[in-house]
Amino acid sequence: MVKEIERAGLPVVHLCTVTPISLTVGANRIVPTIAIPHPLGNPELSAEDEYKLRKGIVARALDALTKEVEDQTIFEG
Numbered sequence: 001m002v003k004e005i006e007r008a009g010l011p012v013v014h015l016c017t018v019t020p021i022s023l024t025v026g027a028n029r030i031v032p033t034i035a036i037p038h039p040l041g042n043p044e045l046s047a048e049d050e051y052k053l054r055k056g057i058v059a060r061a062l063d064a065l066t067k068e069v070e071d072q073t074i075f076e077g
Contacts, residue, residue, distance in 0.1 A: 013061040029064040030074045
């Protein structure tokens with residue numbers, strides 16, 4: 001799905017907990033997330049810290065959308 005959307009001219013960021021799967025499916029822009037049961041959060045954190053964590057992941061994904069990539073790229077935090 002990711003490759004087809006990009007082929008149509010829309011950049012896509014694949015947020016994932018297991019980056020090898022994203023590499024296997026051919027995603028070009030990959031942003032690692034936290035854990036399988038809580039990909040965009042951590043229930044162990046305070047509400048304020050979890051907000052910062054989520055905001056950071058989304059900011060990284062938005063930044064990845066602005067980057068031209070030729071090969072599969074993992075945008076680490």
